[in-house]
Amino acid sequence: MYLYEHSGDGKAFKCLLCPHECVINPGKTGICRVRENDGSGIKLTTYGVISGYASDPIEKKPLYHFFPGHRILSVGSYGCNMRCDFCQNDQISQHGRQSECMTISSEELALRAQLISGNIGLAYTYNEPSIWFEYVIDCASAVKEQGQFNVMITNGYVNKAPLKEYLNFIDAFNVDLKGFNEDFYRKYTGASLKYVLDNLVMIANGGRHLEITTLIIPGLNDSADLMSAEARWISKSLGPEVPLHISRYFPRYKRSDPATPLETIIKLSDVASEYLDYVYTGNLPADIGGSNTSCPSCGKVLIKRTGYETKNTGLTYEGRCSVCGTKIISSDHVKI
Numbered sequence: 001m002y003l004y005e006h007s008g009d010g011k012a013f014k015c016l017l018c019p020h021e022c023v024i025n026p027g028k029t030g031i032c033r034v035r036e037n038d039g040s041g042i043k044l045t046t047y048g049v050i051s052g053y054a055s056d057p058i059e060k061k062p063l064y065h066f067f068p069g070h071r072i073l074s075v076g077s078y079g080c081n082m083r084c085d086f087c088q089n090d091q092i093s094q095h096g097r098q099s100e101c102m103t104i105s106s107e108e109l110a111l112r113a114q115l116i117s118g119n120i121g122l123a124y125t126y127n128e129p130s131i132w133f134e135y136v137i138d139c140a141s142a143v144k145e146q147g148q149f150n151v152m153i154t155n156g157y158v159n160k161a162p163l164k165e166y167l168n169f170i171d172a173f174n175v176d177l178k179g180f181n182e183d184f185y186r187k188y189t190g191a192s193l194k195y196v197l198d199n200l201v202m203i204a205n206g207g208r209h210l211e212i213t214t215l216i217i218p219g220l221n222d223s224a225d226l227m228s229a230e231a232r233w234i235s236k237s238l239g240p241e242v243p244l245h246i247s248r249y250f251p252r253y254k255r256s257d258p259a260t261p262l263e264t265i266i267k268l269s270d271v272a273s274e275y276l277d278y279v280y281t282g283n284l285p286a287d288i289g290g291s292n293t294s295c296p297s298c299g300k301v302l303i304k305r306t307g308y309e310t311k312n313t314g315l316t317y318e319g320r321c322s323v324c325g326t327k328i329i330s331s332d333h334v335k336i
């Protein structure tokens with residue numbers, strides 16, 4: 001698969017990794033700040049460069065229906081192909097490679113994932129991992145070879161050919177669906193919604209585990225109509241069983257508006273629940289709730305969550321409701 005091609009007089013190259021398809025002159029990087037024309041092609045400047053490294057509960061990704069209660073070694077780097085002015089991770093996402101940074105080879109990282117007791121694999125997260133293509137693929141193939149799992153937390157803004165390659169190695173995705181409106185995407189992220197929607201369908205059709213997160217920003221994407229349209233689309237195009245996490249915004253990066261009111265998150269969660277089986281709220285105080293997994297058929301609470309702590313209160317090892325037998329989670333994604 002080709003990740004770039006010649007453009008114009010041959011000194012510039014066009015990057016084919018994401019829909020921006022940046023034409024990059026020698027010595028320059030694309031919009032993501034990490035893919036550079038070195039004179040002979042476009043190279044990843046952050047191969048093996050790690051900005052964040054932690055063993056996290058998988059609930060923190062957030063993934064609630066993929067090995068709930070387990071931990072996953074999580075890594076991130078620098079850069080992003082979106083320019084959200086509400087970015088919650090701008091210290092790493094809106095910068096390129098830093099002069100002082102930790103580097104870890106793909107073999108070493110996979111080995112570390114294997115040696116942590118109870119760890120299920122590797123999560124590519126924190127900044128946008130789809131632009132880290134060469135490193136993610138090398139790590140992910142090593143992780144698969146050792147019988148573990150790969151997880152990607154992404155904005156979903158990637159071209160079809162590289163996504164197809166990711167689907168060969170990534171077992172579970174959480175895709176940020178930042179709003180259900182093309183104008184919102186153009187104005188506040190510098191990207192286009194239609195590619196993200198197409199990729200969500202491709203991931204679901206590819207048989208990979210999929211969850212979605214939408215960050216609610218007051219006055220930008222917090223209308224009930226927008227959430228209703230988003231939830232209806234998810235239900236119809238991906239399936240009502242795809243979990244949706246509705247997350248509370250806090251002022252960061254270029255935005256100083258106050259945090260999203262709790263009532264807004266709860267109201268939008270109720271709206272989405274009319275169409276979807278599993279709607280969760282995120283970034284709320286622990287006593288507000290909204291993070292338990294309940295059976296959509298009989299209402300039994302199956303997994304209780306307090307912060308990132310989980311307690312199984314009724315999910316069988318086959319991933320079913322212990323009361324009515326409804327399938328909740330794939331039996332392959334319950335216990336290792």
Ligand code: SF4
Pocket residue numbers: 015016017018019020021022029030031032033034035080081131
């Ligand atoms: S991955 Fe980076 S360089 Fe390539 S098209 Fe996207 S933003 Fe541009």
